[in-house]
Amino acid sequence: MPIVDSTGAEGASADETLSATVVGASGFAGGELLRILSGHPNFDLAGATSREYAGKSVGSVHPNLRGTDLRFSDPADLDSVDVLFAATPHGVSMAQIDAFYEAADTVVDLSADFRLNTAEQYEEWYDGHDAPEYLDEAVYALPELHREELPGADLVAAGGCNATATILGLHPLFEAGILDGDGSEQIVADVKVGSSEGGATSSEAGSHAERSGVVRPYAPTGHRHEAEIEQELGAEVSFSAHAVDMVRGAAATCHVFPSSPVSKGDLWSAFRGAYDEEPFVRLQSGGSGVYRYPEPKAVAGTNYAEVGFELDPGNERVVVFSAIDNLVKGTAGQAVHAANLALGLEETAGLDFQGLHPVGSP
Amino acid sequence: MPIVDSTGAEGASADETLSATVVGASGFAGGELLRILSGHPNFDLAGATSREYAGKSVGSVHPNLRGTDLRFSDPADLDSVDVLFAATPHGVSMAQIDAFYEAADTVVDLSADFRLNTAEQYEEWYDGHDAPEYLDEAVYALPELHREELPGADLVAAGGCNATATILGLHPLFEAGILDGDGSEQIVADVKVGSSEGGATSSEAGSHAERSGVVRPYAPTGHRHEAEIEQELGAEVSFSAHAVDMVRGAAATCHVFPSSPVSKGDLWSAFRGAYDEEPFVRLQSGGSGVYRYPEPKAVAGTNYAEVGFELDPGNERVVVFSAIDNLVKGTAGQAVHAANLALGLEETAGLDFQGLHPVGSP
Amino acid sequence: MPIVDSTGAEGASADETLSATVVGASGFAGGELLRILSGHPNFDLAGATSREYAGKSVGSVHPNLRGTDLRFSDPADLDSVDVLFAATPHGVSMAQIDAFYEAADTVVDLSADFRLNTAEQYEEWYDGHDAPEYLDEAVYALPELHREELPGADLVAAGGCNATATILGLHPLFEAGILDGDGSEQIVADVKVGSSEGGATSSEAGSHAERSGVVRPYAPTGHRHEAEIEQELGAEVSFSAHAVDMVRGAAATCHVFPSSPVSKGDLWSAFRGAYDEEPFVRLQSGGSGVYRYPEPKAVAGTNYAEVGFELDPGNERVVVFSAIDNLVKGTAGQAVHAANLALGLEETAGLDFQGLHPVGSP
Amino acid sequence: MPIVDSTGAEGASADETLSATVVGASGFAGGELLRILSGHPNFDLAGATSREYAGKSVGSVHPNLRGTDLRFSDPADLDSVDVLFAATPHGVSMAQIDAFYEAADTVVDLSADFRLNTAEQYEEWYDGHDAPEYLDEAVYALPELHREELPGADLVAAGGCNATATILGLHPLFEAGILDGDGSEQIVADVKVGSSEGGATSSEAGSHAERSGVVRPYAPTGHRHEAEIEQELGAEVSFSAHAVDMVRGAAATCHVFPSSPVSKGDLWSAFRGAYDEEPFVRLQSGGSGVYRYPEPKAVAGTNYAEVGFELDPGNERVVVFSAIDNLVKGTAGQAVHAANLALGLEETAGLDFQGLHPVGSP
Structure with missing residues (x-):
C-alpha cells in the first residue's frame, strides 16, 4: 500500500x-x-x-x-x-x-x-x-478505523498495543462481512509481545535472567485489552497474550472460523479494501524470501503495521497475522498519527522512519 | 506429579x-x-x-x-x-x-x-x-499414550516435537470426554518453537541476524505434524507454528471450545487423571511466582513436559498450555524413555537431569 | 558534542x-x-x-x-x-x-x-x-580523521567497522600526545561485534542455534583490520575480536598504558579537543543512570559513535570505550557522511535518525 | 584432559x-x-x-x-x-x-x-x-590451585566467578614462569559476563529491555575481584568487566606481554602441565569446527572450565581465553567440588552433567 x-x-x-x-x-x-x-x-x-x-x-x-x-x-x-x-x-x-x-x-x-x-x-x-x-468526546486514536472522527478532536485516546495489533488484523474481515460478530463464530487472538510493553519499571519476572528466551503466558484470559478489541470490532474475541524474547513488538495471530466458506480472493479483497489507502498499513501475505508474513522485526521502530493471512482449506479456518512495534504504531506513533489528523497536519509528518534491516530484537 | x-x-x-x-x-x-x-x-x-x-x-x-x-x-x-x-x-x-x-x-x-x-x-x-x-509394527513413542504397547516393541517411532507438545496438552481433554473429536469443536494449536528445530544445517532464514528476536509464522497451515496430532488424538486440530527467539523449546497454546460447559474442577480432574502417574509430566497451572504456567525455560534440557490450563468463563474457552524441550522430550529423551520401556529397563534411566535455573534461551 | x-x-x-x-x-x-x-x-x-x-x-x-x-x-x-x-x-x-x-x-x-x-x-x-x-587518490572515509582531504575526493574508502570503533576510541590519545606510537606502549583493543558483521550469507557458525548467547573469540590475532588501525593511528595495536549476542554493533574496549602518567583532566581535554566539533561523536564517560559508558545500544541504527574512558590509577592504565553501529557509522553511514563532505553537501544530510530507546539487540 | x-x-x-x-x-x-x-x-x-x-x-x-x-x-x-x-x-x-x-x-x-x-x-x-x-583457616576453593590444602578444611571460600575465569586462564603462565608477576609485565583481563551474575534481585539496568543485546562496561576499573585475582596469582592484573547478552557464563580474554619471547610449544607445555590431571579443566585451543576456543556455551550448566590461548607473533602478545558457567564452576559447582575434596568424597561426585548442544544463552 x-x-x-x-x-x-x-x-x-x-x-x-x-x-x-x-x-x-x-x-x-x-x-x-x-x-x-x-x-x-x-x-x-x-x-x-x-x-x-x-x-x-x-x-x-x-x-x-x-x-x-x-x-x-x-x-x-x-x-x-x-x-x-x-x-x-x-x-x-x-x-x-x-x-x-x-x-x-x-x-x-x-x-x-x-x-x-x-x-x-x-x-x-x-x-x-x-x-x-x-x-x-474522546476519539479512539486508530486512524484506520476513526479517520472521519479525528479531525478537530480535542481528546484523543491511543489504543493499547495488543489491541491495536489484534484490531488491525481482524478489522478487514468485519468490514467485508466475512465475520459478522453475532457470537456464532470462534475468534481466537494469540498475541506475542516484547518486554518493553511492561514499561520502564523493574520486576523479578522482567529481569534479563528470567525473561530471556521465554514463551510465557500472561493474562491468558481476561486481559483488559479485550474490552477495547470488542468495542472496536463489535464482537467478542478470545484473547491470550504471551511474553516472548524481543524488546519491541507485538504480533497477533488470529484464528477465525467464518460461518460461510471464504476464498483466498475474498480475503485479498477484504484486506485491500480496508487498507489500500492507508499510509501505515502494509499487506504482506506469502511470497518468497525470509519475511513472508508480517513480523515485528520488519516494522521495528516504525509506525507501520503489517497484516497478512492464510487460508486453511481443510478446516475452513482463516489465520490472520498482524505485526507492529508496540511503542510506535502501538503507542507513541499512533498518538502522533492521530494528532496529525486531529490538528490538520500532514498525516505522515514525523513518522517517516523506515526501519532497519537486519535488526535483532529491536 | x-x-x-x-x-x-x-x-x-x-x-x-x-x-x-x-x-x-x-x-x-x-x-x-x-x-x-x-x-x-x-x-x-x-x-x-x-x-x-x-x-x-x-x-x-x-x-x-x-x-x-x-x-x-x-x-x-x-x-x-x-x-x-x-x-x-x-x-x-x-x-x-x-x-x-x-x-x-x-x-x-x-x-x-x-x-x-x-x-x-x-x-x-x-x-x-x-x-x-x-x-x-511401529509404536508411536509417547509413553503417556502408548505405555501398554511399548514393552517388547521392535520398532519405536519418536513423535515430532510440535506434535508432542500439542498432543500432551490436549490428550487429557479427550481422555476425560471434555472434547469428543466429532468435528463440532474448534481446536486451535498455536505453537512457538526454537531454532534448534531447524536442525544443524544453515540457512539465510536461520541466520542469527535474521532469526534473532523474531515472531515468524511458518507453515501457518498444512504443517505435517497435523497428521500425527490428528492420528494420536482422533480429532482435527487447527495448527500453526511460529519461530520465536529461543534455541530449545516448543510451547503449545491450545484454544478449545468444548460443546458442553466445563468447570475448573473438571479440568483439574482431567489433567490429574491423565498424568498423575506419569514420571515426566508436571502439572503447572497458576499459583504465584514468576513461572505460573508451563514454560520451555522450566524444562530446558530435561525430559519433562509441563502442562497447565486456564478457563475463560466468558466465552467458554479452555486455554491449554504445554511446554517441552524440543530436543529432549520432543525428540531424543522421548526416544530413550520409550526405549527404556520397550527394553524393560528402569523407565527413567538416563533421564534424570533436572534442568537449570536461571537459564536464558537454553 | x-x-x-x-x-x-x-x-x-x-x-x-x-x-x-x-x-x-x-x-x-x-x-x-x-x-x-x-x-x-x-x-x-x-x-x-x-x-x-x-x-x-x-x-x-x-x-x-x-x-x-x-x-x-x-x-x-x-x-x-x-x-x-x-x-x-x-x-x-x-x-x-x-x-x-x-x-x-x-x-x-x-x-x-x-x-x-x-x-x-x-x-x-x-x-x-x-x-x-x-x-x-583514495581517501579513508572517516571524517574525524580526514575532514580536510574529503572535499572533492573522487574515490572514498569506508573503513572497517572494527577498525572504525578502535580508531575513534584511540585517536584522541595520539592527537593529545598521551600515546606516541613509538612502540614502547602496550595498546590492547578488545572488540565485541554483532552478527551482522558476517554479512547476509549463512554459515553453521552463524546460525541462530550456534551463535545465540555466544562470547566467541575469532581472529584473536592477525585480524586484517589491524592493518588500517595501524595505518590510521601510526602505532601497532594488539587487536582481538569477539562475537557476542547482538545483531548490530561494535564496541571496542582499549586498554592502554601511557609512558607518562596522565590525569582524568588530561583525558577529558584530549577527547574534547578531538571531538568537540564533530557532529557524530558523543563523549559519554561516567555519570548516573543505566547508560554510563558508550554502548552499541545507545547508537543503534544511527551514525553516532560514542566514546568514553576511565582511568585506573593503580596501574596507570587508561581504559577507552567506543561504540558504534557497525552497519551505519561502521559502514554505510560513514560512507554517506564522507560522500556528503566529498560532494560539498550538508555534512549531516540523510543521517538524522536518532535511534531508539529501549532497543533490544538492534 | x-x-x-x-x-x-x-x-x-x-x-x-x-x-x-x-x-x-x-x-x-x-x-x-x-x-x-x-x-x-x-x-x-x-x-x-x-x-x-x-x-x-x-x-x-x-x-x-x-x-x-x-x-x-x-x-x-x-x-x-x-x-x-x-x-x-x-x-x-x-x-x-x-x-x-x-x-x-x-x-x-x-x-x-x-x-x-x-x-x-x-x-x-x-x-x-x-x-x-x-x-x-579459610581455604580458597579453587581445587586447581589449592588441591593440597582442601582435604580436611573446615572453612572453604568459593572464589568469585570473574576471578575464577581469570585465574584459571593465567595460572599456567605463572606456574611455568612465562609470567613472573614482578610488575614489569602488562596483564589485561577483559571479562564478559552474563546477567545471572547480578543475582535474583531486579533493577532497571538489569531489566530485559535495558539489558538485552548489551555490551556494557561496568566497574571498568577497581572491580573487587581484582583483589582475589592478585592474591591467587601474585601479580597485579588490569581487570575490566562487561555485561553481554547471555544469562550464564563468564569469559575472560587475557592479553599478556611476557618479558621474554615464548613459543606456542611453551604455551602448550604450560597449559598441559597445569591442567592435564584436572578433571574439570579442558584445554581447547584452535582446531576446526564452530567451537575453536573456550566459550561459555560449551560449558553451560557444567562444572568445566575451558582454557586456551593464541600467540600473536608480531607483538609478542599471548592471548589467553577462559570460559566457565559463572553459577557452576564460578560458584556452586566450585563449592561442591571443593567440599568433595575437603570431606574426602569422590572428587567429581554430583558434578557429572555434561552440558547441552546446542544451547542458546544458557
Whole structure:
C-alpha cells in the first residue's frame, strides 16, 4: 500500500508550528514521543515532565536523545501549549484531565483512561472512572478505523498495543462481512509481545535472567485489552497474550472460523479494501524470501503495521497475522498519527522512519 | 506429579548393559542421544555414525562431549548392537530399515518415517512410503499414550516435537470426554518453537541476524505434524507454528471450545487423571511466582513436559498450555524413555537431569 | 558534542540533487545504503544492483524497504550516475574500478579494497591488489580523521567497522600526545561485534542455534583490520575480536598504558579537543543512570559513535570505550557522511535518525 | 584432559551420606546448590533457608526443582548438619559464622566474606571484616590451585566467578614462569559476563529491555575481584568487566606481554602441565569446527572450565581465553567440588552433567 500523503486537511497548515508537552516523559512511551516530536516538522517540544527525573537531561534516561538540550520538568508546572501528550500510568490522566485541558487545547492520552466509550466498561474492566463526562468526546486514536472522527478532536485516546495489533488484523474481515460478530463464530487472538510493553519499571519476572528466551503466558484470559478489541470490532474475541524474547513488538495471530466458506480472493479483497489507502498499513501475505508474513522485526521502530493471512482449506479456518512495534504504531506513533489528523497536519509528518534491516530484537 | 519408577518390566533388568549405536549422530537430535546414552546406566555406546564427520571426534561437533573419546564412524559400517537409534533426515530410515534390522534387534527412529500408521497417510502428508510393511509394527513413542504397547516393541517411532507438545496438552481433554473429536469443536494449536528445530544445517532464514528476536509464522497451515496430532488424538486440530527467539523449546497454546460447559474442577480432574502417574509430566497451572504456567525455560534440557490450563468463563474457552524441550522430550529423551520401556529397563534411566535455573534461551 | 552543520563546502549546494547507484545492494551494507539514500535530501536513487536478485523488488530482501518501488538490476548494466556506492565483497571493487569510474564521477567503496595506502600493505594483509594505481587518490572515509582531504575526493574508502570503533576510541590519545606510537606502549583493543558483521550469507557458525548467547573469540590475532588501525593511528595495536549476542554493533574496549602518567583532566581535554566539533561523536564517560559508558545500544541504527574512558590509577592504565553501529557509522553511514563532505553537501544530510530507546539487540 | 577420579582421599568414603543445609537458598547460587546437592550421591539435603520464602516450596522459586518436596525454612532455625553451604549476600557470612559453626562442622561459603587472606585486604577492597580470626583457616576453593590444602578444611571460600575465569586462564603462565608477576609485565583481563551474575534481585539496568543485546562496561576499573585475582596469582592484573547478552557464563580474554619471547610449544607445555590431571579443566585451543576456543556455551550448566590461548607473533602478545558457567564452576559447582575434596568424597561426585548442544544463552 503506497504511502499517500493526506491533502488539504482543515485546521493547521503543513508549515505551522505547534507547541507540545509530553507528560510522563521518562517512560518508554514518553521517550518515543520525545523522539518522534523532536523530529516532527510541525511540533516544537516545549516540555517533558517527570516527577522522578525533574531537572535531569532527557538524555540521562533515554540515551538516544543525548544530543538534545531538553531537561525533564516537574509535572506540577505545566506551561500552556497547543498540544499535551500524556504518557502516564493508568489512572493519572483521568485524575488530571482538567489540569491538562487548562494547559492545552488538545490532549492526546496514551494510557487506557479514555479508550473505552462508557463508564460501564470502566466498571467492568478497570476500577471505574473518575471523569466519565469526557468519555463521549474522546476519539479512539486508530486512524484506520476513526479517520472521519479525528479531525478537530480535542481528546484523543491511543489504543493499547495488543489491541491495536489484534484490531488491525481482524478489522478487514468485519468490514467485508466475512465475520459478522453475532457470537456464532470462534475468534481466537494469540498475541506475542516484547518486554518493553511492561514499561520502564523493574520486576523479578522482567529481569534479563528470567525473561530471556521465554514463551510465557500472561493474562491468558481476561486481559483488559479485550474490552477495547470488542468495542472496536463489535464482537467478542478470545484473547491470550504471551511474553516472548524481543524488546519491541507485538504480533497477533488470529484464528477465525467464518460461518460461510471464504476464498483466498475474498480475503485479498477484504484486506485491500480496508487498507489500500492507508499510509501505515502494509499487506504482506506469502511470497518468497525470509519475511513472508508480517513480523515485528520488519516494522521495528516504525509506525507501520503489517497484516497478512492464510487460508486453511481443510478446516475452513482463516489465520490472520498482524505485526507492529508496540511503542510506535502501538503507542507513541499512533498518538502522533492521530494528532496529525486531529490538528490538520500532514498525516505522515514525523513518522517517516523506515526501519532497519537486519535488526535483532529491536 | 512425583517421579514414579517403573517396576518389574519384562525383558532386560535394571543392571543389564545393552550396546547401542546412533546413526546420524552429528545432528542436534543425534548429539542429544549421544549425551543421554553416554550417561545412561544400561547402554554402552558402541557407535556414532556421520557421513560428513566420519573419523572426527564427536566433541569436534558437539562441544559438550569434548571429554569423551568417541569418534564418528561411517554409516556404511554398522556393527551389530542391541539397539539402533536413527536420527537421520526424513526418508533415510524408511530406505535403510532392513539394514538397521540387520544390525540391531530394536530400532528407535527419531525421524517422521514410522510415526504414521498407514501408507495412505504418507501419501497424503509426505511423498509416500518405501517400506509400508513396517508401519504396523511401529509404536508411536509417547509413553503417556502408548505405555501398554511399548514393552517388547521392535520398532519405536519418536513423535515430532510440535506434535508432542500439542498432543500432551490436549490428550487429557479427550481422555476425560471434555472434547469428543466429532468435528463440532474448534481446536486451535498455536505453537512457538526454537531454532534448534531447524536442525544443524544453515540457512539465510536461520541466520542469527535474521532469526534473532523474531515472531515468524511458518507453515501457518498444512504443517505435517497435523497428521500425527490428528492420528494420536482422533480429532482435527487447527495448527500453526511460529519461530520465536529461543534455541530449545516448543510451547503449545491450545484454544478449545468444548460443546458442553466445563468447570475448573473438571479440568483439574482431567489433567490429574491423565498424568498423575506419569514420571515426566508436571502439572503447572497458576499459583504465584514468576513461572505460573508451563514454560520451555522450566524444562530446558530435561525430559519433562509441563502442562497447565486456564478457563475463560466468558466465552467458554479452555486455554491449554504445554511446554517441552524440543530436543529432549520432543525428540531424543522421548526416544530413550520409550526405549527404556520397550527394553524393560528402569523407565527413567538416563533421564534424570533436572534442568537449570536461571537459564536464558537454553 | 552538539551537532554542527558544515558550512559552505565547495561543490554541490544543499538543495542540489545527485543521482546515485548502489552496487551490491542485496547485502546488509547495501541495504543500509538504500535506506539512508532513499531518505537523503540530495540523492536520487537511480539503481540498486544484485546479481542474485536482479528483477526482484528491494523489499523482497530488505523488509524495511517494502514501501518502495525500486527493483534490483543486473550489475552488468550500470547507468551513468553522479555517485556510485559499492557494497560488494572484498576484491570486486578493485577488479571493477574502471567500470565504476565509467559509470560515475565519484566512487564510494565500502569494501576493504581501497582502505590501505600501499600495494605493500595489500601484499602483507590481503592477497595483493589489482589496481594499485588508484590507492593514492583514495581517501579513508572517516571524517574525524580526514575532514580536510574529503572535499572533492573522487574515490572514498569506508573503513572497517572494527577498525572504525578502535580508531575513534584511540585517536584522541595520539592527537593529545598521551600515546606516541613509538612502540614502547602496550595498546590492547578488545572488540565485541554483532552478527551482522558476517554479512547476509549463512554459515553453521552463524546460525541462530550456534551463535545465540555466544562470547566467541575469532581472529584473536592477525585480524586484517589491524592493518588500517595501524595505518590510521601510526602505532601497532594488539587487536582481538569477539562475537557476542547482538545483531548490530561494535564496541571496542582499549586498554592502554601511557609512558607518562596522565590525569582524568588530561583525558577529558584530549577527547574534547578531538571531538568537540564533530557532529557524530558523543563523549559519554561516567555519570548516573543505566547508560554510563558508550554502548552499541545507545547508537543503534544511527551514525553516532560514542566514546568514553576511565582511568585506573593503580596501574596507570587508561581504559577507552567506543561504540558504534557497525552497519551505519561502521559502514554505510560513514560512507554517506564522507560522500556528503566529498560532494560539498550538508555534512549531516540523510543521517538524522536518532535511534531508539529501549532497543533490544538492534 | 580426561576425567580422572580421585582415589582414596582420607575422611569420608564414597558411599557415606552427609547431611547438608543451604543457607540463602532462594538466590541463583543457592538454587544451583540445591540442584547439585539433590543429585549428589553423598549428600542428604536437610534444609534450604530463605527469609523471604520460608514455608514455600523450593520449586515455587526454582522451577527446575518443582519435582522435589523440599520447602524453604527460616534461617533462624538452623538444624545440625554435617556441612553448611552459605549462599548469602556479602557480609552475612562474616556476621553469622559462629552460628554456622554451631550448626555444622564444615562451612562452605559462596560469598566474598572469606576469600581474601587478611583483614587488610578487606579494609582496602570491602568495608573491613567482622570476623578476621577465621581468615587464616579459610581455604580458597579453587581445587586447581589449592588441591593440597582442601582435604580436611573446615572453612572453604568459593572464589568469585570473574576471578575464577581469570585465574584459571593465567595460572599456567605463572606456574611455568612465562609470567613472573614482578610488575614489569602488562596483564589485561577483559571479562564478559552474563546477567545471572547480578543475582535474583531486579533493577532497571538489569531489566530485559535495558539489558538485552548489551555490551556494557561496568566497574571498568577497581572491580573487587581484582583483589582475589592478585592474591591467587601474585601479580597485579588490569581487570575490566562487561555485561553481554547471555544469562550464564563468564569469559575472560587475557592479553599478556611476557618479558621474554615464548613459543606456542611453551604455551602448550604450560597449559598441559597445569591442567592435564584436572578433571574439570579442558584445554581447547584452535582446531576446526564452530567451537575453536573456550566459550561459555560449551560449558553451560557444567562444572568445566575451558582454557586456551593464541600467540600473536608480531607483538609478542599471548592471548589467553577462559570460559566457565559463572553459577557452576564460578560458584556452586566450585563449592561442591571443593567440599568433595575437603570431606574426602569422590572428587567429581554430583558434578557429572555434561552440558547441552546446542544451547542458546544458557
